[in-house]
Amino acid sequence: MYLESQVKNDIIEIGRRLWLKGFVAANDGNITVRVGKNEIWATPTGVSKGFLKPEMLIKLDLDGNVISGTWKPTSELKMHLRVYKERDDVMAVVHAHPPVATSFAIVGKTLDAPIMPEAVISLGVVPIAEYGTPSTEELPENVSKYLQECDALLLENHGALTYGPDIYTAYYRMETMEFYAYISLLTHLLGGARELSEDKVRKLVEIRKKLGVKGRYPVQRLFKRYNINKEEIKEEQLVDMVTRITKRVLEEMGQ
Secondary structure, three states, X not given: OOOHHHHHHHHHHHHHHHHHOOOOOOOOXXXXXXXXXXXXXXXXXXXOHHHOOHHHOEEXXXXXXXXXXXXXXOOOHHHHHHHHHHOOOOOEEEEEOOHHXXXXXXXXXXXXXXXXXXXXXXXXXXXEEOOOOOOOOHXXXXXXXXXXXXOEEEEOOOEXXXXXXXXXXXXXXXXXXXXXXXXXXXXXXXXXXXXXXXXXXXXXXXXXXXXXXXXXXXXHHHHHHHHHHHHHHHHHHHHHHHHHXXXXXXXXXXX
């Protein structure tokens, strides 16, 4: 069982935090919370998330049918519903436009550099879901590709999406993503970050397991950059070996 008043108060509080943090402007962003196997509460369209009221929230089923409420639900409802339908463990979804993270999404730069223990433990890697026209099936389809391995996504030329076992976890992932993006930007401006080694990252992944952090984790994406580097090193070594052998053969031939 759940207290309807508490769920509404939590949504209102998270909306207020998104607005105060500058993660949304005007009427941007949307929040949903699952309260049963087939029911969610959602924010309305056309309302600032910093000024939500209990009577504005709408209760719907997972097919998007209104159960209660008189306001029109968020225009991004289809994206939220897709997350719930494909992730039984998700109980809350937050969509916003945090400025720095959204800038990464616009330039097409994934948040994948292992530079902060906190980001490695909580998010690992934040990929970019391909662009889809808002309020259409395009966006849910593109988001769906990443749902089984990630709990935070950048939305190409759009914003960001986070989700989790409760509304506060979903929101904190949004905060962590924006801070991660902000630090990534600053380190780039300062000349580039000194990334954590593969061994250090593996230890952080083990810490995540010990902490019992809930959700999905993009392990393969996280270590992909190290595998690529290894391949590059092997290629460089091969070129060096061929060069040395060629030089030795030419010397022996007296050339």
